[in-house]
Amino acid sequence: MSPKISVVIGSYNQGDILKKVLPFYEKQTCHTDDFEVIIVDSTSQDGAQDFLKSYQPNFTFRYHIQENKGKASARNKGVELARGEYILITDGDMIPDKSLVEEHIKAHQLSPSPCSFEGLAWNLESLVWPPQRETMKAQVGKHPKDMSKLGWYYFLTGNISLPKSIFMSNKGFNEIFMGYGWEDLELGYRLEKKSIPLYYLKSAVNYHYHVITKEEEIERNINKGKSAQTLLKLHPELKLFLGLNPISKFIFPRIKETGCLYKWIKMSCFPSSNSLKHKFGYWFLKEYNYLKGLIEKVG
DSSP, rough: OOSEEEEEEEESSSHHHHHHHGGGGOOSSGGGGGEEEEHHHHHHHHHHHOOOOOOSSEEEEEEOOOOOHHHHHHHHHHHHHOOOEEEEEEEETTEEETTHHHHHHHOOOOSSOOOOEEEEEEEESOOOOOOOOEEEEETTTTTTTTTTTTOOGOTTTTTTEHHHHHHHEEEEEEOTTTTTTHHHHHHHHHHHTTTTTEEEEEEEEEEEEOOOOOHHHHHHHHHHHHHHHHHHOOOOOGGGTTSHHHHHHHHGOOOOOOHHHHIIIIITTOOOSSHHHHHHHHHHHHHHHHHHHHHHOOO
């Protein structure tokens, strides 16, 4: 008997975290026959493959090892292998709540027409487990009501489900995305143009068991900008949404990292104990690096 839903996870060098995350799927409230978990590993070098080969849970578990061609390729392969009518795409560092899988299944079964569901994914400020409410922040920032309709820019693959048939008929993720990501947003945009709605499934919860510092967030915004550049090449009509406007194109080249303004913001505002100065410095440095990744080659 085929499972109702397939949980698809792409991983690379996440052996230790997979050992923590996967056992939570053994505690799901739905019947173990209702779902399967598929790991597509991009030839990890940290011993993850040995763990995947030896792991024997109480649910249907399969893994596939392939050349490292990025997250989009790994997820596409996972969906190709999936036997469920629905797919739930998440990450190797996302710990599922006990009812995560069941809530996604129920939502699709109750839906009058095909759609996508974005679950409630919590970002953590600490790796202390179980997490405390004050240390969590929802990935969908405005935290809307349950079953609210969301824009395509909330098609986030930490906790997203949709019918496999829709994924396949729309050719899945574009494998041109190799860096930071945004292959998920690009697919979400294409699905919205096909009038396939995305709803917020607040009852389907998981936790991003990964913490990055503000300094790391600032630095990775360069790669975020580069991925936005890729999205822009595919969909140039999104240039204003992505921040490529006359104002940003005028201001960015005139702020030099060696200049006094940039140094003042980085050395005085960002590390300041004054919350307003700190928030401004954090925002500015993130935006500057994002535009650095987006604009420098686009012009």
